[in-house]
Amino acid sequence: MTAAPVIDIANLDLVFQTNDGPVQALKDVNLRIGKGDFVSFIGPSGCGKTTLLRCIAALETPTSGRLTVCGISADEARKARSYGYVFQAAGLYPWRTIAGNIRLPLEIMGYTRAEQQDRVQKVLSLVELEAFGRKYPWQLSGGMQQRASIARALAFDADILLMDEPFGALDEIVRDHLNEELLKLWRRTQKTIAFVTHSIPEAVYLSTKIVVMSPRPGRIAEVIESPLPRGDRPLSIRESREFLDIAHRVREGLRAGHAYD
Amino acid sequence: MTAAPVIDIANLDLVFQTNDGPVQALKDVNLRIGKGDFVSFIGPSGCGKTTLLRCIAALETPTSGRLTVCGISADEARKARSYGYVFQAAGLYPWRTIAGNIRLPLEIMGYTRAEQQDRVQKVLSLVELEAFGRKYPWQLSGGMQQRASIARALAFDADILLMDEPFGALDEIVRDHLNEELLKLWRRTQKTIAFVTHSIPEAVYLSTKIVVMSPRPGRIAEVIESPLPRGDRPLSIRESREFLDIAHRVREGLRAGHAYD
Amino acid sequence: MIERFRTLAAILTVVAVIVVVWYAFAVVLNSRWEYDQAARAGVQIGLPELIERTLAQDRPMLPAPHQVLAGLWEGVTRYAPTSRRNLVYHAGVTLSATLAGFALGAAAGLLLAVGIVHSRAMDMSVMPWAIASQTIPILAIAPMVIVVLASLGIKGLLPKALIAAYLSFFPVLVGMVKGLRAPDGMQLDLLRTWNASRATTLFKLRLPASLPYLFASLKVGIASALVGTIVAELPAGATMGLGARLLSGSYYGQTIQIWSALFAAAILAAVLVAAVGAVERLVLKRMGLAR
Amino acid sequence: MSWQGWAAIAFWIAATMLNCHIANRWYRSRWARPFVATLFGVTLLVLWEGLVRGLNVSPVILPAPTVIAARFAQSLPLLWGDFTQTILKGALSGYLIGCGAAVLVAILVDRSPFLRRGLLPVGNFIAALPIVGIAPILVMWFGFDWQSKAAVVVVMVFFPVLINMVAGLAATDPLQRDLMRTYSATGRQSLLYLCLPAAMPFLFNGLKIATTLALIGAIVAEFFGSPTRGMGFRISTAVGQLDLPLVWAEIAVAALAGSGFFGLMTLIEKAVTFWHPSQRAAGRGA
Amino acid sequence: QDVKLQLKWVTQAQFAGYYVAKDKGFYEEEGLSVEIMPGGPDIAPTQVMAGGGADVTVDWLPSALAAREKGLPLVNIAQPFKSSGMMLTCLAETGITGPEDFRGKTLGVWFGGNEYPFLSWMATLKIPTDGSPEGVTVLKQGFNVDPLLQKQAACISTMTYNEYWQVIDAGIKPEELVTFKYEDEGVATLEDGLYVMEDKLADPAFKEKMVKFVRASMKGWKYAEENPDEAADIVLENDETGAQTEEHQKRMMGEIAKLTAGSNGALDPADYERTVKILLAGGSDPVISKAPEGAYTLEVTDEALK
């Protein structure tokens, strides 16, 4: 990891105040993500993955600690439109068609009409929703809505992609397909990607760095650098020795954070 | 499967009318589910799994075909409170705490106060949310919300459980744990369970019968009866020969429904 | 604490701006009269003199803020609160009819909305006629209504309350029909799978989900009830209440009296709306919806 | 009560039963809704006619619908003149200005925390000034013709539209707002792309209430001075002349115009907020 | 015995006689318990009578006759006001010196049953009221004299005892005004009389009650004429709005006394005939189309004043 850190997190704490007393969601998080890294976050449900991603995107303000993105504050980076964010829930606007939803960031960022058209078509076919551009969100299945929200984040050129369980509601085959496409896109564009997933194989297959988190309070338990090649990764790599080794390490790390077994 | 069919579907068609022309969601679906069966539905995103589950629960009216539940119409079965339904999205009521959300069906079905209390505690600990009963839904992570919605469906005694990707947003370890718990519950109570999932191992591990669907229009491509024992299924069964065989068959069935590779 | 302070500062700033603009308008609007008077007297009038006089007229076209304040103050403090010359007394009369009317109207609006959402027959037949009923200019025929009710022996607070109710039920009805239909498909489906009764669906889902709509319409409804009461007070023998004060002020061209009665009414309305707002915050907080 | 009264009551009961039947059986067909609504209205009229005749109500208290209809037919030009004066000139222009202003102010209030704190309470206060107090003043300022009526309408519709619009602009869900933040959308953009669409169901709520208020405002304002035409003028003078059929003919005009206006807004609402759960029959939430 | 009296307008010295009679116990002496109901801008006393909301009302003869033609049989039983206090008050600066100058001007008129005298007058003058250049533009005048002060109208309707003084109080000098009293123009119609329903009057008991009522009321009126200041105070005490001022009511009482002066309460048939003639002269659209029958009776006053 020779590149200068794009995301630099030091001693980050975050406490939510609730009706029921404070909840410590993140505790003493330290992490550096270099330019062009593909970082996966994995950890038990409720350990703070979403919260950490939201901090990076300046949607949540840490209680203490330091967080810089490309040397500037997260909020400035947000204002510079550095992020593409795929939320855990699809969050499509019900008054826009699917194509309209995908076009939304393009309109906001001032792409020309022709380019909007072009990009919408491209990402729609990437997530295999060509036939559904003119439908409204409530007319789509759950997985289709999730794919539409992925398409929305991929439609414009953000340097940093933050993806919160983007493939959770997809079947294995579409998932594999989108994994490959995402890797291609990443290699082509040299984006920095932060990716939350619950699938250990997915994390290992995609990432250059895997962050294992443990809950209550959310901490980073382990950071695993992947020895897999940054370049070409065929799906078959998932049967390789190295792959299975890392997957094992991740599983052990995860298990440590759980109470049972 | 010698038991009398609990759910009996014959020649079921369903067409949605949209602004953009009709969409055939289900075409000529035939299926019999016996008492105490554990049936998994698997298929590409948008193939009609949710729609089929909704038809069974009488939330959607088929365009044509016959559907009976325990010999009566789906709607009558609904009125007899035969169903527990876990939706694909958590759908918790924002004005109720987690415990309040889980208590809701109990209140509606007229359980005593003491029993309500008791059951809420039990299912909360089943899904490991003991500490979160007094929080509001938006104060929970995505996975925790999903677990709360599972708890809500398990809190009362329905003969038929319809579960739409209940474990989609959970990490492997919680998922394994809940899989085991669900199997225990199923064996103890002899419920009939219809279960949508995208995970092939999960489908194979849990089911007595796996229904593979293919899309546009949604049809049943294959129904695979599991040779695995109905009784005890340790997690280790997933390494067995038979298990891997079935998984392979399911994967092939799935792949046939997809355009690529 | 800081929040409070900021709010106060903001309100004061806005009020200050309004007061300045108001004074300017008062000078401009009232100056014509002064010029006319000067012309009649055949004298010239300078600017300082003009300003001084325009802000101290007996029957100004637009009274200056301090005149209105003085009028209000006098109306409230000069006589005992039980005296007919005291504004508080009249406000009390108006308030009681407003509250009675609002209670009637809000209850009617709510019940009708519930009926409409639950019964297709009611939805199809009542809604269009509820709308038509509001297009009857009740304010225009309020005098007639009062007379007809009086001939049926209905007098005193009730006729006023009925007119207030007539005006306030509609916003509540429209808002609640929308609000009760606001829960989305999945939330409703959930209850369907449990075969929840309609009453249960109403109390456990539709009502809680409609609260934002309910309170928005209650605020409009209570303001309408006040307007209704005041209108009904004009012809009801024009004796008591802020409406009667407005009218007699109007009749004698006492602009200052009109404006004080007007402000008394507005203060009353603001208090009522704020009260609904306070209830709203309380309820939302108790329901955990205040984020 | 004579036979007419009983006949009317019998008709009422029969029609109500028919209505319930149609509403439950035929609700899918296109004609059901207008039919049921019309039958309900006809029932009310029949009941009214029957009771007025049956109970021998004095025509200077409440004339029968047939008498009103005859008067209506006979005074069409007069009614049309009053309609133009009060509704087309007074109510409509006031409605457009008032609703427009309320929407703009609501946007300002939503944009600026300062205004939200400062202007909203003060604005509420000013808008709560009762119309009957304001009307004479506005007549004094804007003259006797329709301009002063429009001004009254502006004041009257402002508050309901403002309240609803402010509530609507705030009715976006947190996830939708976060999305806008990640795009670093400008204030204008989140307004245009998120807040305005999300506010539409609330806005139309206000706009629909405002239609009826606009009519009431324009008519009532004529009580405080008017030229010798207009619906409010006619109503007040006709009451003085005990010409109650004419009063009710004017009221009928107001009711027709108001229902038409309201219906138009409902149609626009349907087109604009088709996505809102209250407008779709069933769905699974987006 | 209960009597409900509906006034034509709000509590003011215009109705001093009734308030005095009540306050001084004149009604009580006759064994009557009288409830006085003030009127208001949009209260048509005729309609209150039609609804049975009052036993007897104070109204103007033109309005009562118009109602009678509409099928509401009102009968005049007494006429405490001898002369008319109505006039048209114009700003001198508009150049109006005589009725012919009205043409092309805007005039403020009260409606709601008070417009008949004006319309009849214009009809006698043959001045159209349709707003044409050779006619006059009519404004429905609101509650007050603002249209004149704001110069929205050249002339407005005023009563000698009320609105005229409001104009003066507003700071306009009498010499800046030109007034046209209906009395002087020969178009005076009878004002404030007492009216009851014809069918009720057929009942001897009711008639007896009205005799007592008229007797006591006239006693009140005469007392008020002699003690104007005290009468004004009584009116003020009865004003529930608390908005009337002492100065204004005292002056009003003085003017009212001039109008009641010539009447002992009995209607002078000559005055009645004159009013009817004026109303019938209304050109193409007269207020009444034919001379009414039985619109007044002298029996009550004959009995009361014996």
Ligand SMILES: Nc1ncnc2c1ncn2[C@@H]1O[C@H](COP(=O)(O)OP(=O)(O)OP(=O)(O)O)[C@@H](O)[C@H]1O
């Ligand atoms: N309300 C609706 N209106 C129109 N079309 C609909 C509606 N609901 C679903 N559909 C269509 O029906 C098809 C099946 O949808 P369904 O939700 O059953 O898929 P699914 O198998 O559950 O997919 P997923 O795994 O993504 O949840 C889809 O093509 C979808 O677009």
Ligand SMILES: Nc1ncnc2c1ncn2[C@@H]1O[C@H](COP(=O)(O)OP(=O)(O)OP(=O)(O)O)[C@@H](O)[C@H]1O
């Ligand atoms: N708005 C909030 N208010 C209070 N507590 C919150 C809030 N948001 C999150 N939390 C708490 O913070 C913790 C971390 O939540 P977070 O959503 O980051 O988990 P996660 O790792 O994304 O889990 P999952 O995999 O289930 O989505 C949880 O315990 C949750 O209850």
Ligand SMILES: Cc1ncc(C[n+]2csc(CCO)c2C)c(N)n1
């Ligand atoms: C709308 C309306 N405005 C003013 C008056 C004026 N007014 C006050 S007292 C009086 C004499 C009646 O006794 C008249 C004519 C009115 N009547 N109606």
Ligand SMILES: [Mg+2]
């Ligand atoms: Mg999360």
Ligand SMILES: [Mg+2]
């Ligand atoms: Mg689905």
